[in-house]
Amino acid sequence: MALSADEASRFATLLEENRDELVASWTDRVAATLRGRLSHAELERQHGELGKGLHAALSGGGRLLTDEQSAELRAQLSELSSSRARQGFSATETAVSVFALKDAVFGILDRVGGDAILRDYVAFTSFVDDAALFTFDSYVRVRESLIADQAEQLLELSTPVVKLWEGVVAVPLVGTLDSARAQVVMERLLQTLVDTSSPYAIIDITGVPAVDTQVAQHILKTVVAARLMGADCIISGIRPQIAQTIVALGIEFGDIATKASLADALRYVLSKSNGR
Amino acid sequence: MSDEADVIEVRSDQDVVRVRQLVRTTAVGAKLSLVDQTKLVTAASELARNTLVYGGGGTVEVVRVANDVRHGIRIVFADRGPGIADLELAFTDGYTTGSGLGLGLSGARRLVDEFEIDTAPGRGTSITVTKWCR
Secondary structure, three states: OOOOOOHHHHHHHHHOOOOOHHHHHHHHHHHHHHHOOOOOHHHHHHHHHHHHHHHHHHHOOOOOOOHHHHHHHHHHHHHHHHHHHHOOOOOOOOHHHHHHHHHHHHHHHHHOOOOOOHHHHHHHHHHHHHHHHHHEEEEEHHHHHHHHHHHHEEEEEEEEEEEEEEEEEEEEEEOOOOOHHHHHHHHHHHHHHHHHOEEEEEEEEEEEOOOOHHHHHHHHHHHHHHHOOOOOOEEEEHHHHHHHHHHHOOOOOOOOOOOOOOOHHHHHHHHHHHEE | OOOEEEEEEOOOOHHOOOOOOHHHHHHHHHOHHHHHHHHHHHHHHHHHHHHHHHHOEEEEEEEEEEEEOOOEEEEEEEEEOOOOHHHHHOOOOOOOOOOOOOOHHHHHHHOOOOEEEEEEEOEEEEEEEEEEEE
């Protein structure tokens, strides 16, 4: 429901005349729900600015949150949600920051009095509701982008390529090896082989709980790619249960060297490189 | 005697991971040996992926079963995909219509104790596997 031009201007005046009282009452209410996790001064500053933004939107002729005149206010609300989301506040705590304005306004309307209090209040309430919903939406958007960022970081973190010895790099694989991770592993391994000009690479699968044909295929492809670049690959971390499963599945690793532990693989590589 | 069945809808790669986790917890709960756990989890992973890739998605049902002498785990993979026309060919090691190694179906049969397949072109595929506790 859009505010009428009349209502909008009445509210703009109300906000202007009672600014300090409104901000103080609003801040008190929000501070109570956030239980001291944001300082009073910080909240007061945020609410002061939001109050100004709201006043600017209403006095500029904005009657809906989606109006052009409310663009500045929307930007402020987005900023508020994004900072709350990053500070770890819940969606409710974020939306309440906006909803609390209704109570603060009601307090003032109640004191000021007048014939059309209820009508005005209802109209203004729907404007604030829109603002709170908008805040909620931006909160969710920020959180989703945070999760996407973290998933990406996790992918990078979970596939380290380490230099184990002069000329020997190792990739300790932990967890599920899906296509996306297999791709990252291969890229990193091949790049590290170039950067360190290592003739040996050890792929350690101690942390991979089950080796099925897809995992095996990913590992085999990585080994073949490394070989094309002139590096010898050893697969280590083949535990008894994995060995039996691989045999039953019928997967063949051909002439690729495999070892039970990373230590065995390193010993094998060192003895080979000393021998020549 | 049989317990409640756990059912997972398989629609994406994440669901295959969930199937694997469910089978592993059930296998641990049924006190399967580490080797048998790994074999069953691997078989489930292969068949669930087949359900997803070749069957276009479907359901996986995991249930603990028991008869007079022993107990174990039964898993049913069902899809409404195109079905398998030539079973003998499908069970040939190294044969695949996709891009895998062609070992999933035949390998999974070797990883479990009982393996039943019910399929026909156009009718979908239903595979029931059972692993008994030793």
